[in-house]
Amino acid sequence: MAALALRKEVIPIRTSPPHPAAKVLGERADAVRARFEASTGYRRTRAPEWLLALLAPVAGLALLVALWALIAKQGGRIPDPITVAHAAAKIFADPFYSKGPNDQGIGWNVLMSLKRVGIGFGMAALVGIPLGFVIGRFRFLAGMAAPIIALLKPVSPLAWLPIGLLVFKAANPAAIYVIFVCSLWPMIVNTAVGVRQIPQDYLNVARVLNLSEWKVFTKILFPAVLPYMITGVRLSIGVAWLVIVAAEMLTGGVGIGFWVWDEWNNLKVEHIIIAIFTIGIVGLVVEQALVLLARRFSYA
Amino acid sequence: MHKYLSIESVGKTFETKKGDFVALTGIELAIRKGEFVTLIGHSGCGKSTLLNLVAGLLKPTEGTILLADKHIDGPGPDRGVVFQNHSLLPWLTCFENVYLAVERVFAKDRKERTHAVLELVGLSHAEHKYPHEISGGMKQRVGIARALAIEPKVLLLDEPFGALDALTRATLQDELMRIVEKTGATVLMVTHDVDEAVLLSDRVVMMTNGPAATIGDVLDVQLPRPRARLALAHDARFMDLRAAVLEFLYAKQTSGTDHVFPAARRAALVQ
Numbered sequence: 001m002a003a004l005a006l007r008k009e010v011i012p013i014r015t016s017p018p019h020p021a022a023k024v025l026g027e028r029a030d031a032v033r034a035r036f037e038a039s040t041g042y043r044r045t046r047a048p049e050w051l052l053a054l055l056a057p058v059a060g061l062a063l064l065v066a067l068w069a070l071i072a073k074q075g076g077r078i079p080d081p082i083t084v085a086h087a088a089a090k091i092f093a094d095p096f097y098s099k100g101p102n103d104q105g106i107g108w109n110v111l112m113s114l115k116r117v118g119i120g121f122g123m124a125a126l127v128g129i130p131l132g133f134v135i136g137r138f139r140f141l142a143g144m145a146a147p148i149i150a151l152l153k154p155v156s157p158l159a160w161l162p163i164g165l166l167v168f169k170a171a172n173p174a175a176i177y178v179i180f181v182c183s184l185w186p187m188i189v190n191t192a193v194g195v196r197q198i199p200q201d202y203l204n205v206a207r208v209l210n211l212s213e214w215k216v217f218t219k220i221l222f223p224a225v226l227p228y229m230i231t232g233v234r235l236s237i238g239v240a241w242l243v244i245v246a247a248e249m250l251t252g253g254v255g256i257g258f259w260v261w262d263e264w265n266n267l268k269v270e271h272i273i274i275a276i277f278t279i280g281i282v283g284l285v286v287e288q289a290l291v292l293l294a295r296r297f298s299y300a
Numbered sequence: 301m302h303k304y305l306s307i308e309s310v311g312k313t314f315e316t317k318k319g320d321f322v323a324l325t326g327i328e329l330a331i332r333k334g335e336f337v338t339l340i341g342h343s344g345c346g347k348s349t350l351l352n353l354v355a356g357l358l359k360p361t362e363g364t365i366l367l368a369d370k371h372i373d374g375p376g377p378d379r380g381v382v383f384q385n386h387s388l389l390p391w392l393t394c395f396e397n398v399y400l401a402v403e404r405v406f407a408k409d410r411k412e413r414t415h416a417v418l419e420l421v422g423l424s425h426a427e428h429k430y431p432h433e434i435s436g437g438m439k440q441r442v443g444i445a446r447a448l449a450i451e452p453k454v455l456l457l458d459e460p461f462g463a464l465d466a467l468t469r470a471t472l473q474d475e476l477m478r479i480v481e482k483t484g485a486t487v488l489m490v491t492h493d494v495d496e497a498v499l500l501s502d503r504v505v506m507m508t509n510g511p512a513a514t515i516g517d518v519l520d521v522q523l524p525r526p527r528a529r530l531a532l533a534h535d536a537r538f539m540d541l542r543a544a545v546l547e548f549l550y551a552k553q554t555s556g557t558d559h560v561f562p563a564a565r566r567a568a569l570v571q
Contacts, residue, residue, distance in 0.1 A: 201387040208381045223391040
């Protein structure tokens with residue numbers, strides 16, 4: 001899972017569409033290679049692309065499991081992969097059981113966490129995207145927002161939890177509120193950057209055609225900013241999924257974070273490892289879904 | 301001569317951190333209805349600035365610009381602008397890019413008008429393609445279609461073929477001549493290509509080097525239309541006109557490197 005965590009780290013703050021020249025250069029390189037092969041009859045033999053593409057990640061995962069087995073073999077309390085696999089088979093045989101509020105299947109726990117992330121993130125999008133638009137459009141507001149964002153962005157979202165508990169007097173809304181706070185900044189910042197990055201050419205088109213404000217927004221601003229917004233969404237959800245686990249450890253209730261803490265109290269280490277994999281896989285699926293969404297809205 | 305587009309004592313000064321920069325000064329130019337005029341000069345001579353003043357994207361610091369006796373104050377759909385880098389919106393198809401302009405100006409027959417103008421530039425087959433799916437030349441055709449679609453009083457072209465390869469450029473020049481003939485459009489075009497200027501224009505306006513650039517000379521191109529590229533290549537009048545523009549650009553105006561290589565220093569080096 002270390003590899004996955006690393007990948008999250010390197011997501012750029014903003015992604016610009018690939019330069020058209022890059023595509024042209026790639027095509028040219030292919031053409032040159034084809035001509036070379038045709039004229040010399042020489043052809044590099046290589047394993048098929050798909051095989052290599054499959055082999056590398058499989059090798060990486062195998063290495064991870066091997067290291068884990070090695071560490072487990074040294075003794076201590078870390079269970080080995082086979083024990084964990086058996087425990088996982090049992091847990092995932094019935095993920096949606098419910099025996100009272102403190103004993104529910106892992107499926108319910110994951111769904112509850114996703115629900116909190118969804119609500120908190122959704123509210124952050126409703127507030128952050130419009131705010132990002134006005135901050136990107138008006139320099140004065142950007143100047144006003146800059147110190148606030150600079151001051152509050154580096155604060156760990158969990159530091160907001162006591163305020164949430166104080167205001168809402170309940171654990172669940174406090175956790176949602178923490179997700180709201182941590183999702184807010186990437187949405188605002190990326191949307192604002194997107195608005196500022198709109199090429200002057202597009203705005204000149206709007207000016208020479210004298211387009212109405214509504215047309216400018218729907219036909220130029222919004223589509224131009226959309227890829228940046230989706231980057232903001234990806235970053236926000238990534239952070240939210242990191243934070244929800246910690247928040248739930250503190251607030252309790254039903255949720256994957258609380259489940260981890262509960263299993264720690266029960267000293268069921270194999271369940272904690274299962275939870276780590278589950279959190280990783282759910283995060284990966286959400287991330288990939290958003291990457292697909294981003295691809296749908298990128299303009300080559 | 302009736303002045304259709306009239307540029308009167310126009311000057312443009314930009315405020316920069318290093319003080320005022322006089323880009324243009326004392327520009328006087330009158331263009332008849334249906335006339336094709338090109339602006340030619342070395343890079344940095346302010347020819348694009350002049351075009352942007354007519355487009356209304358910039359405001360003159362001195363003088364006025366009148367189009368059909370109306371004062372130009374900001375951009376408007378009575379002028380169609382074709383940008384050098386086509387400036388098509390990548391998330392709209394060719395049709396939608398043109399339609400955006402059409403619906404701004406016309407209330408009726410919007411689709412028919414869009415189809416018609418795309419047919420005029422020979423792009424009916426690519427209407428539903430996105431800009432990244434078509435070639436540079438085709439993109440520029442869409443740009444021209446978008447500018448023509450609003451039936452502007454004057455068509456403003458800012459080095460429209462500058463980014464194209466020579467063969468595509470030649471094809472598009474021929475296309476532009478055909479379109480202008482068919483529509484009777486009044487055209488003001490910026491170029492730095494001498495052949496292009498002489499081939500297309502009724503008059504070539506030659507600009508002096510900046511800063512404080514102005515009109516150095518105006519050349520009447522009295523070649524009969526329609527003009528055929530191949531026939532003109534050996535035409536003595538065409539050659540003379542071409543030579544006259546080259547003479548102006550390379551003998552009377554130094555080659556635009558004065559700011560890197562001051563004339564005084566260059567003179568010293570030559571000695």
